[in-house]
Amino acid sequence: MTTLTETPMLPPPGETRELQTREAINEALIQEMRRDETVIIMGEEIAGGAGREHLGIVDAWGGAFRTTRGLIQEFGNERVLDTPLSEAAFVGTAIGAASTGMRAVAELMFVDFIGVCMDQLLNNAAKMRYMFGGQVKVPFVMLTRIGAGFGSAAQHSESFYSLFSHIPGLKGVCPSDAYTAKGLLLAAIRDDDPVIFFEHKGLYGDTCPVPEEMYTLPLGKARTVRPGADLTIVGISKMTWVAVEAAEELAKEGINAEVIDLLSVSPIDYDHVLDSVRRTHRLLVVDEDTPVCSISSDICARVAEEAFDYLDAPPSRVTPPHTPVPYSRALENIYLPNAERVVNTARRLMA
Amino acid sequence: MELDRDTLLKLYRTMTTIRHFEERGVPETGQRGMSASVHSSVGQEAVPTGVCAHLSDDDYIGSTHRGHGHCIAKGVDPKLMMAELFGRSHGPNKGKGGSMHIADMSKGMLGTNGIVAGSVPLAVGAALTSKIRKLGRVAVAFFGDGGANQGVLHECMNLASVWKLPVIFCCENNGYAESTPVEYGLSVANVSDRAASYDMPGFHVDGMDVLAVFEAAGEAVSRARAGDGPALLEARTYRYYGHTVFDNPLTYRTKEEEDHWRARDPLLTFRNHMVAQGNVITAEELDQMDEEARVLMEEAVTFADASPLPEPHEIYEDVYADYPVEMMRRGANMPV
Ligand SMILES: Cc1ncc(C[n+]2csc(CCOP(=O)(O)OP(=O)(O)O)c2C)c(N)n1
Ligand SMILES: [Mg+2]
Numbered sequence: 001m002t003t004l005t006e007t008p009m010l011p012p013p014g015e016t017r018e019l020q021t022r023e024a025i026n027e028a029l030i031q032e033m034r035r036d037e038t039v040i041i042m043g044e045e046i047a048g049g050a051g052r053e054h055l056g057i058v059d060a061w062g063g064a065f066r067t068t069r070g071l072i073q074e075f076g077n078e079r080v081l082d083t084p085l086s087e088a089a090f091v092g093t094a095i096g097a098a099s100t101g102m103r104a105v106a107e108l109m110f111v112d113f114i115g116v117c118m119d120q121l122l123n124n125a126a127k128m129r130y131m132f133g134g135q136v137k138v139p140f141v142m143l144t145r146i147g148a149g150f151g152s153a154a155q156h157s158e159s160f161y162s163l164f165s166h167i168p169g170l171k172g173v174c175p176s177d178a179y180t181a182k183g184l185l186l187a188a189i190r191d192d193d194p195v196i197f198f199e200h201k202g203l204y205g206d207t208c209p210v211p212e213e214m215y216t217l218p219l220g221k222a223r224t225v226r227p228g229a230d231l232t233i234v235g236i237s238k239m240t241w242v243a244v245e246a247a248e249e250l251a252k253e254g255i256n257a258e259v260i261d262l263l264s265v266s267p268i269d270y271d272h273v274l275d276s277v278r279r280t281h282r283l284l285v286v287d288e289d290t291p292v293c294s295i296s297s298d299i300c301a302r303v304a305e306e307a308f309d310y311l312d313a314p315p316s317r318v319t320p321p322h323t324p325v326p327y328s329r330a331l332e333n334i335y336l337p338n339a340e341r342v343v344n345t346a347r348r349l350m351a
Numbered sequence: 352m353e354l355d356r357d358t359l360l361k362l363y364r365t366m367t368t369i370r371h372f373e374e375r376g377v378p379e380t381g382q383r384g385m386s387a388s389v390h391s392s393v394g395q396e397a398v399p400t401g402v403c404a405h406l407s408d409d410d411y412i413g414s415t416h417r418g419h420g421h422c423i424a425k426g427v428d429p430k431l432m433m434a435e436l437f438g439r440s441h442g443p444n445k446g447k448g449g450s451m452h453i454a455d456m457s458k459g460m461l462g463t464n465g466i467v468a469g470s471v472p473l474a475v476g477a478a479l480t481s482k483i484r485k486l487g488r489v490a491v492a493f494f495g496d497g498g499a500n501q502g503v504l505h506e507c508m509n510l511a512s513v514w515k516l517p518v519i520f521c522c523e524n525n526g527y528a529e530s531t532p533v534e535y536g537l538s539v540a541n542v543s544d545r546a547a548s549y550d551m552p553g554f555h556v557d558g559m560d561v562l563a564v565f566e567a568a569g570e571a572v573s574r575a576r577a578g579d580g581p582a583l584l585e586a587r588t589y590r591y592y593g594h595t596v597f598d599n600p601l602t603y604r605t606k607e608e609e610d611h612w613r614a615r616d617p618l619l620t621f622r623n624h625m626v627a628q629g630n631v632i633t634a635e636e637l638d639q640m641d642e643e644a645r646v647l648m649e650e651a652v653t654f655a656d657a658s659p660l661p662e663p664h665e666i667y668e669d670v671y672a673d674y675p676v677e678m679m680r681r682g683a684n685m686p687v
């Protein structure tokens with residue numbers, strides 16, 4: 001059985017410095033921009049109040065969620081670019097810069113806005129290396145935000161990472177806490193492929209131990225956050241913690257669930273999931289993305305393909321319905337997966 | 352321009368209704384835990400008021416995330432709007448859209464929109480319908496100074512000009528896109544300068560003066576109705592509060608600037624103008640309309656709170672015209 005100390009992707013035991021997720025992202029950006037002067041970052045309100053230096057306004061916002069705070073003071077407005085409200089232009093420009101010698105980070109404020117600039121990812125970032133016969137590398141990172149639960153309705157709440165996983169040529173990560181956010185962001189910026197970095201709005205304020213020195217976590221690797229023998233629950237992003245909450249409930253009933261934090265949505269660490277399912281014989285995926293043609297359906301399919309003989313119950317999921325995100329809290333609460341739904345589904349799988 | 356008394360009364364009533372809706376509705380919505388998605392348009396009332404005064408329920412508008420004023424000016428009932436903001440089933444969207452998606456097709460209101468410049472092509476499409484079916488309707492696409500830099504707007508202006516569609520592109524330039532000052536994102540002095548690139552007239556007006564907006568919009572709407580094609584109308588205005596309730600605007604703009612614009616308040620400007628004109632409308636009449644707007648918002652809050660929450664099964668309604676609910680729930684292990 002996997003124990004926590006065997007998994008290398010947890011904060012080192014004894015680390016006492018706690019950071020919020022937003023602070024860890026900020027620290028990773030600052031450290032990497034110090035280390036590598038080819039790193040640039042651009043987006044709306046990245047600094048805020050751009051062009052107002054003469055009024056003493058330098059870093060008004062530091063990002064819509066304060067993750068880019070302090071960057072412009074240290075690195076100046078050539079490397080930290082507030083942009084016009086033109087995502088197709090600046091996301092595409094970042095990709096162009098990345099393919100000509102920079103390491104470019106662009107921030108798309110919410111993933112729901114991807115529609116206006118998807119072409120740059122779909123047809124340029126994802127395909128250039130392949131179409132050009134390997135002549136270019138595209139060290140581009142798109143930071144973006146996911147997550148419902150804030151009464152923000154259908155155009156500001158989605159968790160559409162599966163859209164990107166579907167596209168060959170793109171990588172994607174969904175950090176679940178401050179520790180993974182820092183390590184995965186450093187890895188994403190240093191990676192020579194385009195990587196989408198999905199920040200969950202509901203995780204920014206959470207804290208966990210984070211080493212001050214730089215470290216990277218491997219792209220494409222999951223981690224086990226709770227060992228168990230009876231059932232494998234896979235969580236993605238914030239849903240990892242919903243899975244842990246459910247696992248603790250289940251433990252009271254004598255059901256010992258293992259919880260895997262997927263972390264990467266392209267490539268997906270199928271092997272980590274398969275190893276676990278071969279021991280527990282049951283799979284439940286908890287995903288905040290919608291269920292059709294999704295990461296959750298893909299993991300279930302892969303487990304059915306490759307571990308069919310080990311299964312004692314159908315690979316199952318807890319996800320939102322195949323609908324947009326409703327505004328009214330009365331409906332949004334039903335939309336989102338929660339521990340109760342996970343517990344109920346897990347009980348059925350154990351029966 | 353000489354305006355009749357009824358028009359003047361209507362203009363002020365619309366402006367004060369918008370003002371009262373924002374001042375009451377935004378904090379009330381916040382108290383119900385839904386403030387993340389609500390944007391106040393206080394300070395900008397003259398723009399939708401002056402533009403929509405030329406439109407009937409048959410005409411269309413497309414709106415923005417800062418769209419309460421557009422809704423009210425287009426005739427959407429503030430009580431229903433309040434219910435929508437509170438996530439209640441009597442909202443025009445049955446509580447599923449909220450502030451950023453208020454739509455009322457019976458009023459030609461094609462929705463506020465959470466994607467910047469997202470409603471612009473919808474208005475252009477409504478203008479196309481009107482042209483093909485010879486309905487004589489016009490459409491107005493509202494967008495901000497930030498929205499002015501979205502690619503889709505430019506494609507739409509070109510297309511509408513090529514097809515000579517009855518649509519007015521109306522930029523509410525309030526000086527900022529979130530914290531970004533307009534001059535930072537704009538390569539020309541005024542958004543209206545860009546009209547030349549698309550071979551349409553560009554109007555630039557004082558958006559704090561409802562009479563100036565009314566006059567310019569009148570010209571743009573008449574041209575469109577007459578089949579002379581689109582126009583770009585830029586109204587220079589100001590939002591008094593932050594981008595959302597969480598934003599302190601003094602991190603990116605100065606108190607002096609705020610004071611300068613507040614001194615040019617659209618309701619106050621109108622009031623002063625009426626007095627200067629020898630009381631075509633008296634101060635008492637204006638006070639009376641303010642009071643009626645205040646009472647209306649009182650009623651709206653009560654109405655909204657009394658409106659039921661959507662039923663759980665409504666989560667599956669109106670995703671499609673025709674699609675089995677079972678296919679929306681399948682595999683998700685939903686509680687309903
Ligand atoms: C395509 C897209 N990009 C970014 C955003 C986030 N956002 C919402 S409002 C806004 C600023 C809009 O500025 P402007 O068009 O001037 O309208 P205002 O808020 O001033 O009314 C931004 C960046 C969005 N909603 N949609
Ligand atoms: Mg603006």
